[in-house]
Amino acid sequence: MxxxxxxxxxxxxxxxxxxxxxxxxxxxxxxxxxxxxxxxxxxxxxxxxxxxxxxxxxxxxxxxxxxxxxxVEPARPRVTIVQALPKSDRSELAVELATEAGADRFVPWQSSRCVARWDSKADKGVARWRAVATAAAKQSRRAHVPVVEPLHRTADTLAFVHGVVAAGGVVAVLHESATVPFASLPLADASELVLVVGPEGGLDDDEVDGLVAVGATAVSLGPTVLRTSTAAAVALGAVGVLTDRWTQRPLH
Incomplete structure (x- = not known):
């Protein structure tokens, strides 16, 4: 039991x-x-x-x-979700689904096309994400509760991505127009994987170009366009198949 x-x-x-x-x-x-x-x-x-x-x-x-x-040791590679702020209830759904799918860390990102604007409400938004992540981790019986970082602006996000790549990590920008398949990412030896998810309106071209310039790779998850609230969870499912992250047994 x-x-x-x-x-x-x-x-x-x-x-x-x-x-x-x-x-x-x-x-x-x-x-x-x-x-x-x-x-x-x-x-x-x-x-x-x-x-x-x-x-x-x-x-x-x-x-x-x-x-x-x-x-319980954390799964490898460690997976960070850079999530452009979704609007209203989809914000919490994105965190909940990605936590249940195994996300280790969230970086909320105020990208240029985000309908949601945290502005003076950043502390409240981060606190809510942390509460949702904790509840979802408990529901899915996780030994590790994902970390939720403070709100990042675009300059912060570019600096973060640059640091991950410099340390040997892999950064994937989930983009519907990308031609590189997600499965081609070099995940076997990566210590960290960062998944960048855009808002409802998609990432601005300048943002994608900026991310690629600091070492990220724009990738496609498949032929369908996913909602911002589900993209990270779907990508984490693919990561589970492509790596040994799913070899850990559930807590008993």
């Missing part, structure tokens, strides 16, 4: 008592009605895992004995 996953940071060592309180504790005790004797999995969101057994339940907390501690 697969144990239920909850996030707790920091995780106590084996033999100690872990206290799950706050929002997670209330959800476990009141909504999920976790009972004494149940086996759970606690994760710190950075790869740390604790196998626990509930020893006490209160209205808004659980006490659990830590039976064992272990660490």
């Amino acid at each position: 697969v144990a239920t996953l909850f996030y707790l940071d920091p995780l106590p060592e084996a033999g100690a008592i872990a206290v799950l309180d706050g929002k997670e504790g209330r959800h476990a005790a009141t909504v999920r009605r976790i009972a004494v004797g149940e086996r759970l999995v606690f994760a710190d969101g950075r790869g740390g895992i604790a196998d626990v057994e509930v020893v006490a339940v209160a209205k808004d907390r659980l006490d659990a004995a830590v039976l064992a501690r272990r660490t």
